[in-house]
Amino acid sequence: MYAILDIETTGGQFNEEGITEIAIYKFDGHQIVDQFISLVNPEIPIQPFVVKLTGINNAMLRSAPKFHEVAKRIVEITADCVLVAHNADFDYRILRTEFRRLGYDFNTKTLCTVELSKKLLPEQTSHSLGKLVRALGIPMADRHRASGDAMATVKLFKMLLDKDVEKEIITGLIKSEIQKGIAPKLLDIIESLPSKTGVYYIHNEEGKIIFIGKSRNIKKRVNQHFTGITRSSKKIQSEVYTVTFEETGNELIALIKEAQEIKINKPIYNRMSRKNHFSWAIYSEKDSDGYLRLKLQKTDGRKKEILSYINAADGKNALYSITENYQLCQKLTGLYESKTNCFQQTINECDGACTGAISPSEYNLRVQSFIDKNCFDNKNMIIIDKGRNVNERSAVLVENGVYKGYAYYDLNYQINNPEILKNILIPMYSNKEIQRIIQTYIRKNKALKIIHF
Known part of the structure; x- marks a missing residue:
């Protein structure tokens, strides 16, 4: 659990500042589960430049609660949480100073979104909150007010969690939870997961x-692991401490994330069950008569495949x-073996490429039409699909046949060209497996919309 906060202060000498406003959002990694927002009477004057920056003045704070009146609520909402802030050292220092004045030692783990964004978003020219959220297309209201800045930090942190493919953030949280107590039982874990x-x-x-x-139903799939009788299921059952998850809104991004994060994190029980998901593929080659033939064969990494399949039957x-x-022609696609014509020509459903009745150039135009439509090379497209909630959409970018990454965006943020998308993209590496996943998904017409450019 995370407590994402922002504090506005009076300004002034180091360690003599007072809090004028505080906003804390309790965040479980997926959604806000609690919040606390309040003006605070610092009992000292606000510096003029701060009044100009935040719009908070001395008159507004006269009737606001003093820090000792909100301290208990702050302790409650941050209990057992990692404190997250943009420039966490500052906010944490201010909080500890205020609590120290009350004779209380406020002590918790912290995460700084400035440091995280420098690591996970190194391409950004500025890591200040205002410039960063603008560059990433994160909507922001009430800049330099605690609630607005804290909410922007929540949205930024959510994006950083998506970017953290090595899962360092979530693993660090789990390690701190392990130190606190006993693992939840399997049934408790399942109950905490979404369908x-x-x-x-x-x-x-x-x-x-x-x-x-x-999975399209995380809860159901994890339950299968916990009730399974296979060797890997039994090992998982004996070793599991907890299960974390990321909703993706659609199967395409789930498939891509699964494939990439398995390669990056190399989980031991994924290696045990490893298999080639696409073991058959369609290739093209020209025969001695000049006809382009399509062939279904075992996947061969040395050849340029057009489409790939999980098994021979599907192919x-x-x-x-x-x-x-x-x-x-079924003979030229390897579906009918014959030394003469194919059966389809006998019933007038093939116009005779198998017997030379039509020229290679005429026949090859049809084969090339199929290749052009399905070959991934040089394809430029944005695949628009469902997001994680009704107000969100997702976008997957493919440029010159190379998968570039994905993003989530608010419905009022229009994505119609790659330059807009690149500002908010979670970049990923591309490989043949990802290419096959995207091809298969498109072939099944699952996406809401595809923008070609």
Whole structure:
């Protein structure tokens, strides 16, 4: 659990500042579960430049509660939380100073979103809160007021959690929870999970990720792990300490995150169950007569594939559809073995590439049409899909056939070209597996919208 806060002060000499406003949002990594926002009477004058910056003046604070009157609520809402702030050293120092004046030792772990953004968003020219949220397309209201700045920090922190593919932030939180007490039971873990689409992370007692998976129903899938009788399920059951998750809103981003984060984190039980998800692929080659032939073969990394499939049956079924849709010859697509013509020509459903009745150039135009539509090379597109809530959409960027990353954006933030998207993109590396995932997803027409550019 995180307590994300922002504090406005009177300004003045070091360690002599007083708090004028405080906002704290209790955040579970997915949503705000509690909040506390209040003006505070500092009992000392506010510096004029601060009045100009924040709009908070001495008259506004005369009837506001003093710090000792809100101290108990601050302790309650931050209990067992990691304190998160933009420039956390400043906010933490101010809080500790105020509590020290009351004779109370306020002590907790902290995370600084300035330091996190420098590490996870190194391409940004400025890491000040105002410039950073503008560059990332994060909506912001009431700049230099505690509630506005704290809410912007919540949204920034949520994006940083998405960017943290090595899961250092969440693993650090779990390690601190492990120090505090006993692991929740399996049923308690399942009850804490959503029945939504996303990626889940199974952690052991050291906080280490031992399994990463994706599902359209996280709760149901984790329950299967906890009730399974396979060797890997039994090992997971004996070692699990807790399960964390990230909702993705749609299956495409869940598939991409699962594939990439398994490679980065190398969980031990993913390695045990490792398999090639796309073991068959369609290739094209020109025969001695000049005809382009499509062939379904075992995946060969040395060749340039057009489409790939989980098994031979899926590939063969797809090849039948391709042959029919593009008016190709079953003999030349390897679906009918014959030394003469194919069966389809016998019933007048093939116009005779198998017997030379049509020229290679005419036939190859149809094959090339299929290749151009399905080959990933040089494709430029933005795949728009559902977000994690009704007010959000997701976007996946593919540029020159290379997967660049994904982003979530508010519905009032229009994404219609790659330059806008790049400002908020969570960049990722691209490989053949990701390419296959995206191709398969598009082929099944699951995306809400595809923008070609």
